[in-house]
Amino acid sequence: MTDEQWYEEAREICLKRLDRRANTRSELATALDSHGVPEQVREAVLDRLTQVGLIDDADFAHRWTASRHGVRGLSRRAVAAELSRKGVDSQIVEDATSQITDADELDAATEIARNKLEAGRGIEEARLTRRVLGALARKGYGPQIAWAAIRAAREELGEEPPEAPTTGLFD
Template identity: 45%
Template sequence: MSDPEARAREICLRLLSASPRTRAQLASALRRKDIPDEVAERVLSRFTDVGLIDDEAFARAWVRSRHAGRGLARRALAAELRRRGVAEDTVDEAVESLDPAEEEETARALVHRKLPATRGADPAKRMRRLVGMLARKGYPPGLSYRVVKEALAEESTDLETIPDDAFD
């Protein structure tokens, strides 16, 4: 295919059919394929005009998907979107759509899911592991410590309410 514009359209359509992409990701792919910048800009602008490229929709969907699927918090989601070339104002708008109460509830669910795997370990070690897990997912330190501390306190209260003869 000698027509660079047709080649650029084909590259973009192939990439978009596999998964949603940002404008920056498509521009990068076109550069790697030696598509001239002015041709790439024309094709990307046309794709944006017809709605095939929509960084705002991509960012909103990314935030919903990665928060629900991986439990990522605002900070981690923002970093991922920036790495994909999404504009800062679009990143801010997308992560602001994440409700703080929902974010906290997700942090609690992550801790409760991981809590049994830490049983038997030293309490300080459990705290470090669980807070570290939340930190890697982008949760702020204050929220992480509070959620883990509450979960550990709740667990010890639950264990204290089990009668001593329950395991006889």
């Protein structure tokens, strides 16, 4: 294939992917590499798509952060890890995830904890607490926020909040 043919092929691959959902520059580069697109053509296509605004890693990171934290309740750390895996530059990741405040994290973790506690009514308290802690850990929350969320959720539900263990669970 000529460079012009490769360029059209690469452009078509990118546009099809972008039609389905926003992609990072790195994700598109990986897709083009998997199709054997030469590096100079790949970079030309990606530069052009960036120039016309179809690729914008900063916008992608901000939208991803809002979605993953707001809808899924993921922690700042978990969102940052996802963006890093998608090839977003670390400075952009830091900027995007800085929109999640400590209070936002605690609110989201408390909502998750409350839902899990309500769904687990009837389960022995220690077992239910372990389940909630596990759910929060899978969402990327550390032990301090997880315990604070469980205490807040139990208070909201009119239950006696548990005391966080001093050792053991996260050591």
